[in-house]
Amino acid sequence: MSGAQTQQFDYVIVGAGSAGCLIARYLALHTDATIALVEAGPSTGDIRTSVPVYYLRLYGSQFDWGFATVPQPQLAGRRINWPRGKLVGGCGATNAMIYLLPHELARQRPTWNDDKFTAECPFSDLPLGRLQQLQLASEHFLEVAEQIGWTRQATWASATPGTCGPFTLTQNADGSRAHVGQSIASQTNNASDRLSIFAGHEALLIHTDSGAGRDWRVRSVLTRDRSGVEHRFFAGTEVIVACGAIGSPALLLASGLGESLRPIGCHLQDHLVYPIIYQHKTLPAFPRRFGTRIRDAFRRGKPSPMHSN
Template identity: 25%
Template sequence: MTTIENADVVVVGAGTAGSVVVRRLVDAGHRVAVIEAGPTDGRPEIASPFGAGALFASEVDWALSTVPQSHANGRVLYQPRGRSLGGSTILNGMLYIRGARSDYDAWAAAGATGWSWPEVEPYFRQLENYDGATDGARGTHGPLPVHRNTDPDPLVTSFVDAAVQAGHPYNDDYNAGDSRGASYAQATVDNGERVTAWRAYVQPVVDSALLRVITDALVTKVVIEDGRAVGVEYLQDGARRVIRATKEVVLSAGVFGTPQLLMLSGIGAADELRQHGIEVVRDLPGVGRNLRDHVASPIVWESLRTVPTPRMTGIEAQLITDSGDAGAIQPDRQAVFVSFVYSTITENLPEQGFTALAILLHPHSQGRVRLRSANPADAPLIDPGILSDPRDTEALVDHLESLRNVAQQPALTEWIKSEVYPGPEGMSRDGLRDYVRASADSGHHQVGTARIGTDPLAVVDPQLLVHGLAGLRIADASIMPTTPAGNTAAPTLMIGERAADLILGNG
C-alpha cells in the first residue's frame, strides 16, 4: 500500500539541526513534515542529565559500530547515536561549546563561502539563552538554555585550580572569545533536566496546524524527478509511503544516516552505487568520504577521598589548549574532566576515582562511510580510520603527558591515590603509545561525510544544496569540512539556524 501526502518542506531527521529547521520554518508560516526513524521522546531517562547510560543500545539508540580499527589493536568502536525526537541530544554529554574562530575561518578559506566566524557567530547568539553576565558576546533570548556550572564541587574546583597551577589561564567564558584555558562547563540543562534540541525548539509549537510529526518511520530514499528532489519514500507500520515536498527536502539524518540515504537514492560514487545495483542519479564521489571525529584517550586516577556526586552533568570542567602543531588548526587539544571512572579498558578499575579525557580536536586521521547493502535497514559500514595517521598517536601521547603534569600540581595531588591508567607500565613513551592504541576511542563528534565546498569531492555548496540537484539541502554535522574545537552540538545547532535562513532566503 502506498500513501502519498505533501508538505512545503520535508525534513528527514528530528535531531539536533533538524529540530531547529522545523521550528524556524513553522514560525515563518511554512507547512513542515518531519520524519523521525525512532519513537517519541517519552522515556523518562531522556530528561535526566545522568540518564544516558540507560539509553545506550535501547530502542532510542542506533547503536552503531565501526569496522575493526587496524591502528587501534583491531578494536570495534561503539558509536551511539540518538534515534528519537531530539536525535543525539537525548544522550550527548550536554557540554555547550561553540568552537573557535579559527575553525570557521578555515572552513571559509577552504571554499565554504559565508561560513567564516563573523558570519556564523550571530547564529550562536540567536540560539542561546545564556544565564551568565554578558556584554553582548552571548545570546540571552534564544530557545536553548545554556547554564554555567556556578556551584562546582571541590574535586572539579581542584582540577581547574591544578590546570592554572600548571600554567594554563583561567577562562571564565570559553564561548565569549578565545576558548583556550581552564573553565567550568556550560551545559544545555535547565532546572536540573537535560534540554534536547526537540524540547527547546519544537515542543513549544508541536501542536501547530503547520506541523506534521511522523515517528517510527524509516526513510528509504529521496524521490528525484528531472533532477529535483520532490519528496521521500518511507516505511511505517509495514506500509510504503511517499510524502512530497512542494519546496524542498532537507536531510538532517546525521553524519552516518545522511550519506547512507544519499547513496540509497543514487547519489554518490557511481562505481560503488552500481556494485549494489543502485541506479546512479548523480555521481558525487565525495559522499561518505571525509569522516572525521575527535579522538580521546583517558587518564584514570584512584581517589584518596570520597568523590563528590556530580552536581550538573558529570562533565563539569574542561581545559582547551594549543599543541603548536603547524599542521593543525589551533586550538587543537581538549581535556574533559569527569567526576567518575570512565575507561575503554575495564579491567582493574577503582571503586573511587575520576577521569580526564585527553581529546584531539583536529586529528589528522579520517575515514569513510559506505553502504553495507542496498537494504535501507542495514547499518552502513563505518570506518573512521582512528590513529591511521601516526601523528595522532604521537599527539595523544604528548597530551597525556601534559595532563600528568596537571595531576602533579598541589591542588589535585591531595585527591590522587594512584594513576590507574595509563599507570606505571605506561610511563615510557613507548608504553604510552601502546596504551593509546589500546584505549583510544571515538570522541563521538563525527562530522564531514557530506561536506560543504566547491571542489570535486564537496557534496553541498555554501547554500547547503547538494551539487547538481535542485530542492535537496543538507543540514547536519555531515556538512562540516573539519571537526570544530569542542563538542559538536552547538555548531550543529548553528548549522540548523543558518540552514533555515538559507531556505527562507535570508542567508
C-alpha cells in the same frame, strides 16, 4: 512501494535532530510553507533522557542507533562505539549536554554572521547552566591547568586554546536535560497547522525525478512506520536530508545517489566515544548508586551527583 500512503508538503525534512529541528523551526516561523519533519525514533525519551547522569545508559538503548567503527588495528581489533541519538532531539537528547560555541577561526570567516547565528540557531534560547556540583577530581584538574598557565573561566563554552573551566551545559533550572526537541512544538505553536512531526518513521529511500546527469531534483521520501506501513512524503519545494554524519550519506547511497553526489559524505564530521577509566588512591569515587537523599535532592532541584554529566 505502490501501496505506500502518500502525503504532500512544501518541505520534507528527514531527521529530527538538532539540525532538522532548527530548519523546521526556521521554516515554520519565517515562511508560510507546510513542513513534514520525519524522525525514525520516538517523539520523547524516558527518565534516562531527562536525568543528566543517566546519559551513559542510553548507549545501546532504543534511543541510540548503536553504530560502531570497524575493528581498529591500533586498538587490538576493538571497535569504538559511535552513539547517535534516535528520537526527536537527536543526539541533543542523549549526549553529555556540553554546549560549545563555534571555534574562533570559524567565526572569522567572511560568511559568518553572529547576529544571524543568534537569531536563527535553536541553541540561542536553550536554558544554559554549569555543573551544579563539581566533582573533586574535576576541581583538582582545573587547579593543575591553572598552575601551568591556563586561564580559568567560570563557565567554559568558547573552545579557546589556553583556557579551562567547568563546561557550559544545556540544562534546565531544575537540573534536568534541555534539548531542542523538547521545545520544537511549543516554539512553533502558531504554525502547528503547517508543521507536522512524524516520529517512528524510518527513511528508506529518497526519490528523484528523471533528469539526466546532475539535472534532477529530489521529489519524495519513502518511509516505514513502526507498524511496517510504508509512507511516501512528496515535497513541492525541497527535501532536506538532516540525518547526521552517518545517516545522511547512508540514505543517499541507499537511494542510488552515490555516483551523482561523489564524494558523498565528504567534510561531514562527528566524534566517537572512547572512555578513559582510572583509579585514584585518595579522591572519593563517583557514587554507583543513588540513595533516597540524593534522589530527593535532584527532585527538589538541589545540587546532587544526578545533575552531573
